[in-house]
Amino acid sequence: MPKKLSGGGLSPTQQAAKFLGVSVLAGAVMAGIALPAAGALGLAAKGSVQGFDEIPDNLKSPALSQRTTILDNQGGQIATVYSRDRTVVDLKSISPYMQKAIVAIEDSRFYQHGAVDLKGILRAVNQNAQNGGVAQGASTLTQQLVKNYFVEEAGDDPTKVAQATQQTLGRKIRELKYAIQLEEKLGKKKILENYLNITFFGEQAYGVEAAAQRYFSKPAKDLNLQQSALLAGIVQSPSRYDPVNDEAEAIKRRNTVLQRMAEVHDISPQEADAAQNAKLDLKVSEPKNGCITAVKGASFFCRYVENVFLTDPVFGKTKEERAKLWNQGGLTIRTTLDPQSQKSVQDSIKSHVNKSDSVATAATLVEPGTGKIVGMGQSRPYGYGKNETEYNYSVDRDMGGSNFGFPTGSTFKPFVAAAALEQGLPPTQEYPAPYKMSYPSPVQTCGKPWTNQQNETLSNESESEDGPYPLKTAMAKSVNTYFVQMISDIGICPVVKLTDKLHVVQGNGDKLPEVPAITLGSKGIAPLTMASAYATFASRGMYCTPIAIESITQQVDGKQKSLEVPKSTCTRAMSEKTADTVNTLLSGVIDSGTGQQAGLSDRANAGKTGTTDERRNAWFVGYTPNLAGAVWVGSPKQNVKMTNINIGGVYHSLVYGGEVPGPIWKDAMTGALVGKDSPSFNMIDIPDPEPEDRDHGDDGDDHGDGGDDDHQGNTIDGNNGSNGNGGKLPTPSFSIPQGFIQGQNGTGGRHHG
Template sequence: MDAAGRGGRNLVQAVNRFIGLSVLSGALAAGLVIPLTGLVGVGTQKVSDAVESLPQELTTEPLQVRSRIFAADGSLIATLFAQNRVPVPLNRVSRVMRQAIVAIEDARFYEHGALDAKGTVRALIRNQTEGSVQQGGSSISQQYVKMSLVEKAATAEQRAAATAVTYQRKLTELRYAIALEKELSKDQILERYLNLANFGDGTYGVEAAAQHYFRTTAAKLTLPQAALLAGLVKNPTGYDPTNDAKRAKDRRDVVLRRMEELGVITAEQADDAIRTPVFDPKKVRKVPNGCAGARYPFYCAYVVSKLLQNPALGATPKEREHYLKTGGLSVTTSLDPRIQAAAQASINEYTSPRDTAVAAITVIEPGTGVVKGMAQSRPYGNGRYQTAYNYNVEKSYAGGYGGFQNGSTMKAFTIAAAIAKGYPIDYRINSPAQIDLSGQPFRTCKGYTKDPDYRPRNSTTSGDLTMVEAARASTNTYFLQLSQRTGLCAPATMAAKLGLYNAQSLGALDQVVSFTLGVGYVTPLMLSNAYATFAARGKYCMPVLVTSVRDKSGRPISTTSPRCRQVIAPQVADGVNRVLSAVMEPGGTGGRLTFGRWDLAGKTGTIQDNRAVWYAGYAPNLAAASVVADANLPYTDLMYGHTLGGRDIADPTGSGTAGPLWKTAMERAMRGLPLRRFTPPPAKILGGENTEPPAGNDASR
């Protein structure tokens, strides 16, 4: 007899000794689910050495659990997952579900150890008869080990090794299963098994499967439902009822008859369950994965981008993304569905997705930085009249559009800088319809700048005006001269303190002669938050989108805490509020945008050639900024060939085009909020017909 023959005979003898004696050497029997022909030529010493070399403790990966993102009121915004799973303890799985899975997968689970010798012999006989692997003898413990090894596999090679039809793999499973049964009770193993198993159609774990196929919970599964799910585990794709309802029913009925055979249920119960329809396709509930299917996709995507910057979720963006999709996190955001609905309703009233122009608006709470709402005119998607761009935010992540030029909304920062330098709000400057500033020096933070050919004009009121009068009419030549007196460094520094920077380059705004009439690219999020600082009497807060993150056990995970600081003296902010309130008084550029009894302040903005129009404004309770713009390159004049709400834009202005969006959103958002007032500025800021620059200020000329 050759060596291979002797090796095969010795192995069979070893198998027989295991079956007869049930000793550890019987670990060899784990290989019996492979036809004996696959073991011929494998010496017992080799097998024994393989067993002895195996680790005894199974190291499992944490269950991949779906994470959820919530609005401020606790309503669900989005679900993120690599595997759709909701772990539950065994006492929250119906008794009939536990009975069904045990009946079909391992009927003697509670009677044997890690290896079911009877089941193995049965598999041996079947496999030897067929000449190939037709039936497995694996216990639930061994199956759990296999699933865990597959779950743990990080590469294709590791996955192949975890599912290879070899005696080495079966020995590995058995060795781990033996150690597992020493560490855990049968119920604990069954609980882990039911939470780890693949139940088809993208669902993992019995709870997610119950929700998905039947819109119920694992605790409430009925007999036919439990039998269907139990049958799925053997072949999650082949027995998936959404793929083949007949095949799924046949498999379910096999489970039911097996339960009847074992005396778990009666023949009558089995017959009744078999007559039950396999499932109702209308009840199948797909869980949208990611932000694309979320209630607020743009907001969701921006929140995710912020989470991926949080080092508490991992050392690298890739690790953070993995944790976010597998860690079972609960993320609570600042979004207020009521205010979000108000912003979106305004967008829907004045715009259409088919418009050539786009519109966007962000709403923020002063004094906290909490972003309450974010809406835009084009819906999320890749189709026609859709976009993946978020027009409200900076270009710091893939979906950020990167803002628009913001025109005269920048005058607010010149006003704040001038008041901080001691200019009263009744400070007068002769402001003609046109002024020649060609070659005139303007002080910057690093020296001087000039424009060799610059002759700006007014589009509204001219004359000998105070700061209040000039703001009411948005008189360009007044604010250009005021910024020349203060120097450009002061308003540029003021804007930076209030969170403005170039939303395209992410660098500082350029200190150019026309700074006060608009510079760089800013976003509705930036601008609304900057104006919220005035409403909060000079208290600036970083925008807050994520208010809390908790892990799957409910423990808090560190997030960027709200960062607020006093960047403007309260009296200076009070002065700005007084000046910008005049904009919304009768005769002001925002005079038609007032509503209710609220104290309101704001500023229009129209950039050169009407390529974008803005309205930014606030009450003590809320601040918002709206924009209507051309979002195509190169940008073109909104007056020519552009539509908004399906109609041609005949005369784009901050007050007439962007203003109504702001008013409607704010009026609805403010409903139910307490009535608050701006604090009047002190007398020294009000002034008294002061026409001279404050002592010590450089006129920069």
């Protein structure tokens, strides 16, 4: 290989001065600038040399934006995302044919000249003068590399891109100085490597590796002669020579490159002829960019990962810093998503709810004790067409959720029970729990007591649900009036303090309001929030913040660098005894209560059903000691009442939390737990009530879950509530206000279950 011409020991400024008379003229020719007089050229040259000295000397190669790969926890690819599809490779990973082809067509004297090619400049000046216009340029590969650096730094800012590519003499002078620096600093091989990695090859492919994959579905190291010539020819005009859209023009350009390779003796005339007669033989790979292309139904989880990256300060102090790092890419993100669990979630959703149904479902699985999100899916796929959505129904609004979460119904009641147990109430606690009643008033809060100013009332699901009840039975039957009495007894403050520890907030990020109706699940909460909170029961009182990312590496200068990632923070939210008691209570919901259709037969499990006012939402949230999951079913716009409805091709006269979400949860958990350990809960002995004191009839359906936010619903007449069918009414641990047992006329909503 001939030795490159150096600057003879001259500084960059001295080299520029030596070449400036010619390079300024070449720059003018390239830019289409008319310089008719020698005097004008002299002045321009003089001014340019002075400006040249003012250009900073330290050109730094920009960090090339590359594709980011998102993986599951087993290393399987979920998706690739990028602002520019590029995979940086070293020169030895690029076909020798490709290296020769690009040099032959773009800068055949690349190895003979320095940063600027004097012969090339003079040839261009002469040719352009003969043509009376600008027919030929004279930029070397090094100068083109510098220009591409400027374009890369400009990113997607149209103003900066225009400045980086403007055809002015000033830009050419700046380009020249930096080209000289690169020649001295990098050498020819590194310049060629950088050029092949930064150049745009059309069809969203930046760099030769992405181009080889896009057009031929192979790595750049395996490109043959005619394939290399085709790619080299595209560089001059990616749109004009695009082989996907104009095969004839692409072949013509390819053959020009092959002819040039023969002329500079890179290949023989016979090799050129054979390659020129070859077909294009494209094997195009469609660009797969973004979470919309994610496999395993993981598009919404993928977007959640992206949102975590763009919002967590661990990746940058400002949103601009985080966005820059994300767009720069080159990341390999290993997530917490378990492919077995994810498949089970998607299979269960698909078998129970159709994409075209008037209601949707969302399910999320979380690992207790670690906070790892192992599964996340929903029935309406990611997209912008009919029955598709870009909103993630499993998460809060600021992480891609659609609104304020969804009212949770009776799935909120275990939080009230846990708060009461933490306050010292026994697990045998009884309350009158009549069929219907007014909200007690006043009720203590963390501040000013709540009062029932609007005379709001509530009832249980059926008249047979008429107390008194102990906690175990009330939880299994999901008795509304019991838990309203409980929260009124202990006060609302202990409940919201506990839910604060469980990070239970509304879907818009607001804290829960201090009103008794929160026990009925009247406020919207995201499934991920509920799954993480219930995982606290499974882990015996330890709450762990949910996480989606296990590790991230970034390719920088050909090396892999590990980045810091968010860690789950685990804190004690309740005592082990309280968690164990709740586990015992919620095991009863599955064994003999409203959640029997959700029960897992081969392992310890617990959970709670929930159905909200007018049956607009139905839930099942449950767990085993090693996996927790939340399933929501309803209308994202909250405009469908789930009565006389077909879901997944099955007719339902009334939808309950145990009837639709329960089986979805059961199937999702069953598949996710195949081959996993089957630990047991630490159960608490909760005595059953004396038989002679209880006669309440059948368990019935899932009862009493949250009403609308304003409790407006079916008006309940003020008929006398029953004290029970033959059961005695124990004295509660708080005074019973006027009208507590006797229902009062009001506008309160009836809370279904």
